[in-house]
Amino acid sequence: MKTTTTFTFLFMVVLCFAAPNNANGKSFGKMKMTTHIKRKIILNPRPLPVQVRKRNQNDGHMSDDRIDNGTNRDEASWMEGTITPNQGKINKDDMSLQEFGQFRLQQVTEKLKNSEYILEYDKEILLIGRKALIKAKNRVRNAKQNGENPEIILNKEKQLATIEQKLNDLELAIVRAKEVIRKNAETLKKMSNDKKGHSVIRL
Amino acid sequence: MFTKTTKPVILVLGILSITCKNTKKEQEDLNQKLEHIQAIETSIDSTIKSVNEKAKELEGVILELDSI
Numbered sequence: 001m002k003t004t005t006t007f008t009f010l011f012m013v014v015l016c017f018a019a020p021n022n023a024n025g026k027s028f029g030k031m032k033m034t035t036h037i038k039r040k041i042i043l044n045p046r047p048l049p050v051q052v053r054k055r056n057q058n059d060g061h062m063s064d065d066r067i068d069n070g071t072n073r074d075e076a077s078w079m080e081g082t083i084t085p086n087q088g089k090i091n092k093d094d095m096s097l098q099e100f101g102q103f104r105l106q107q108v109t110e111k112l113k114n115s116e117y118i119l120e121y122d123k124e125i126l127l128i129g130r131k132a133l134i135k136a137k138n139r140v141r142n143a144k145q146n147g148e149n150p151e152i153i154l155n156k157e158k159q160l161a162t163i164e165q166k167l168n169d170l171e172l173a174i175v176r177a178k179e180v181i182r183k184n185a186e187t188l189k190k191m192s193n194d195k196k197g198h199s200v201i202r203l
Numbered sequence: 204m205f206t207k208t209t210k211p212v213i214l215v216l217g218i219l220s221i222t223c224k225n226t227k228k229e230q231e232d233l234n235q236k237l238e239h240i241q242a243i244e245t246s247i248d249s250t251i252k253s254v255n256e257k258a259k260e261l262e263g264v265i266l267e268l269d270s271i
Contacts (some may be wrong), residue, residue: 007212011219097233104240111244115251122258129261132268139271156271163264170257180250184243191236 109188115181122174129167136160 140156 004206004208004212007209007216011212011216097230097237101233101236101240104237108240108244108247111247115247118251119254122254125258125261125265129265129268132265136268136271159267159271163268166257166261166264170254170261173254173257177250177254180246184247187239187243191239 105188105192109192112181112185112188115177119174119177119181122170126167126170126174129163129170133160133164133167136163 136156137160140153140160143156144153
């Protein structure tokens with residue numbers, strides 16, 4: 001009888017140690033979230049697919065008629081969290097840690113896909129810029145041949161060189177971003193696979 | 204040494220301790236996974252933000268190009 005009492009006491013002690021996982025009255029399967037992930041979780045809406053800018057074949061000028069359906073960069077500002085999401089906040093307390101993990105995985109996967117759309121949009125800007133640069137260079141060359149003021153020509157050439165550098169910078173940034181997205185997509189794909197190797201989330 | 208009553212108690216204690224251990228490990232794994240996801244999200248955000256800034260700047264410059 002004495003031994004039984006001792007073991008009952010030990011049993012109670014073990015239960016006390018196990019209690020922190022069970023403090024919110026949930027079962028052991030529903031684990032309490034740690035503080036570091038307790039932040040506002042907002043499910044961002046997926047923006048409309050970025051419409052490819054209509055290239056004005058005639059003059060290469062930037063104008064509103066190049067943007068189909070009024071889609072513009074502002075619609076991509078969901079990335080910066082400036083757009084109030086339609087879906088509203090997700091109540092994290094209603095989820096177990098596993099469910100929350102799945103939710104976050106899906107959320108970031110969606111973000112990754114949207115990033116690809118945004119990069120396509122940026123590539124269009126780059127293309128427009130390249131074509132406009134070629135035309136501007138031609139205009140400067142013609143002006144030079146027509147004997148225009150050399151000082152003005154020199155200034156214009158300097159301007160062109162600066163803009164070309166900006167174009168190159170953007171191109172490099174796009175290439176790097178694509179690589180980052182590719183690597184992250186691979187990581188997410190690995191993470192989304194269950195123990196049997198089946199993909200839980202389609203990427 | 205052990206009476207008939209104590210044996211089931213030991214068994215229950217054993218199972219409980221294994222369950223608790225697994226639950227803790229599982230929680231740690233999940234927390235690590237969540238941190239990893241968070242890091243990926245931050246990486247995507249900063250990369251796209253950087254490209255967007257450059258692209259925005261260029262949008263303004265293209266207008267300038269048209270006037271050259």
